[in-house]
Amino acid sequence: GNSVTQMEGPVTLSEEAFLTINCTYTATGYPSLFWYVQYPGEGLQLLLKATKADDKGSNKGFEATYRKETTSFHLEKGSVQVSDSAVYFCARSNQAGTALIFGKGTTLSVSS
Amino acid sequence: GAGVSQSPSNKVTEKGKDVELRCDPISGHTALYWYRQSLGQGLEFLIYFQGNSAPDKSGLPSDRFSAERTGGSVSTLTIQRTQQEDSAVYLCASSPGQGAYGYTFGSGTRLTVV
Numbered sequence: 001g002n003s004v005t006q007m008e009g010p011v012t013l014s015e016e017a018f019l020t021i022n023c024t025y026t027a028t029g030y031p032s033l034f035w036y037v038q039y040p041g042e043g044l045q046l047l048l049k050a051t052k053a054d055d056k057g058s059n060k061g062f063e064a065t066y067r068k069e070t071t072s073f074h075l076e077k078g079s080v081q082v083s084d085s086a087v088y089f090c091a092r093s094n095q096a097g098t099a100l101i102f103g104k105g106t107t108l109s110v111s112s
Numbered sequence: 113g114a115g116v117s118q119s120p121s122n123k124v125t126e127k128g129k130d131v132e133l134r135c136d137p138i139s140g141h142t143a144l145y146w147y148r149q150s151l152g153q154g155l156e157f158l159i160y161f162q163g164n165s166a167p168d169k170s171g172l173p174s175d176r177f178s179a180e181r182t183g184g185s186v187s188t189l190t191i192q193r194t195q196q197e198d199s200a201v202y203l204c205a206s207s208p209g210q211g212a213y214g215y216t217f218g219s220g221t222r223l224t225v226v
Contacts, residue, residue, distance in 0.1 A: 043217045044205075044215075044217040046215070098160045099145065099157045099160050099168070102147075104152070105154055
């Protein structure tokens with residue numbers, strides 16, 4: 001089927017630790033890929049995106065590379081901060097380009 | 113406006129009542145989307161409007177759900193005869209185009225059916 005699968009949370013890290021949140025997708029063709037973030041009490045915000053294979057999206061120290069071979073778009077950050085505590089959603093565009101299909105979200109909790 | 117505005121932010125309703133949720137998208141954005149965010153279920157696509165085209169209603173879970181977009185701007189999501197399983201956060205998003213542009217989301221309406 002067409003879906004987005006994220007690693008289950010919660011992910012609990014200490015400040016300055018390395019972060020990886022895995023995301024894989026199934027799709028027909030080559031969708032655009034996105035990471036959204038939802039901070040406590042706020043709405044979803046676009047974090048980064050990639051529109052074609054081997055593209056790297058980056059923002060606020062986060063990075064994700066569109067890997068066609070492994071159908072993955074893993075989110076990474078070299079040194080997390082307490083302020084990064086949030087729910088992270090991986091998403092891909094559907095084939096028609098009329099909607100985004102989201103994963104279930106991964107909760108990240110960073111402690112000082 | 114500067115962002116996507118949704119109202120009300122919270123709504124508590126009795127089972128069986130009808131509710132209307134409003135979304136005011138970013139000015140100039142031609143695409144408007146409704147999603148539902150349920151605990152542990154992620155985001156579920158409901159409906160998509162693009163300009164004057166017929167909406168994509170493929171995500172609406174039942175015929176109790178309907179949505180309109182008037183004048184290519186404001187949208188209203190209506191849920192008739194609400195059920196407890198309709199309790200969720202209803203999110204609206206708008207986009208200047210489709211697909212690769214990504215969305216700007218509103219803060220959502222938290223609906224609780226008691």
